[in-house]
Amino acid sequence: MLTKQTLGYEAAEKVASWAAEKAAQMGVPQNIAVVDDAGHLITFRRMDGAKFFSIEIAMTKAYAAAGLRVATHVVAPKTQPGMPGYGAQALNRGKFTTLGGGFPLVFNGAVVGAIGVSSGTVEQDTEVAEYAARRFNEEFQ
Template sequence: MRKLQTIDAAEAGAVVDAAAARATEMGVPQNIAIVDEAGHLVAFRRMDGAKFISIEIALAKAFTAAGARKATRDIAPVTIPGEPGFGIQNLLGGRFTTLAGGIPLKLGDVVVGAIGVSSGSTQEDHVVAQAGADFFASGRPGQQ
């Protein structure tokens, strides 16, 4: 029998805080979503000034990163016309996205969740998500 590893609410909240701190430094208010390994929402923050239309995009980025077990920006190159993944964005009722800003959260080699960020440019979204992922990888979640 396998033992399931997943991110908990305290860890997810700490990752949101770390990502929000980076977004504040950049002056780019963001929507920040944390999901568990199955893509279910664990924590979410819409920073003051973040675009409301980007809420669903942040959720989709986190969902995709958890399910694909890779950063959303790394999926994009294989989904352009002529590549084997072309059209995959049409699956899962629009919840699958290749926009940068979704990154899996791992304990060792095991994906235990993911972060999705949206409201800036895709580059800004990725930088903020990476700050959250780096914080999680540092082993400090829940210790703020």
């Protein structure tokens, strides 16, 4: 049997709250999704004013970051035209993205979950998700 550690609701909600604080400071309402090590959603919130269009995108960023085990934007260069990963975004029935804003949450060297943020520019989304992931590292390491 294998033993694994994974994010619980309380920690996931903390991560989402950090992201929401950052987004509020930036004045950009966001969709915020946090998933566990298996990519399954633990918590989601759409701040008032965030785009409905980005609900599923936030979830997909979190899912991809948990699955890829690195931040989503890190994989982007490998999927450019001419690269071996070209076309990867069409995999997993679309639950694959390399847009910035997905970050894994690492604890004791293992990915225990991930956060995905979407509704602003890719840069804004990335800034918010990265902030929340860093706060997670500070709090839980």
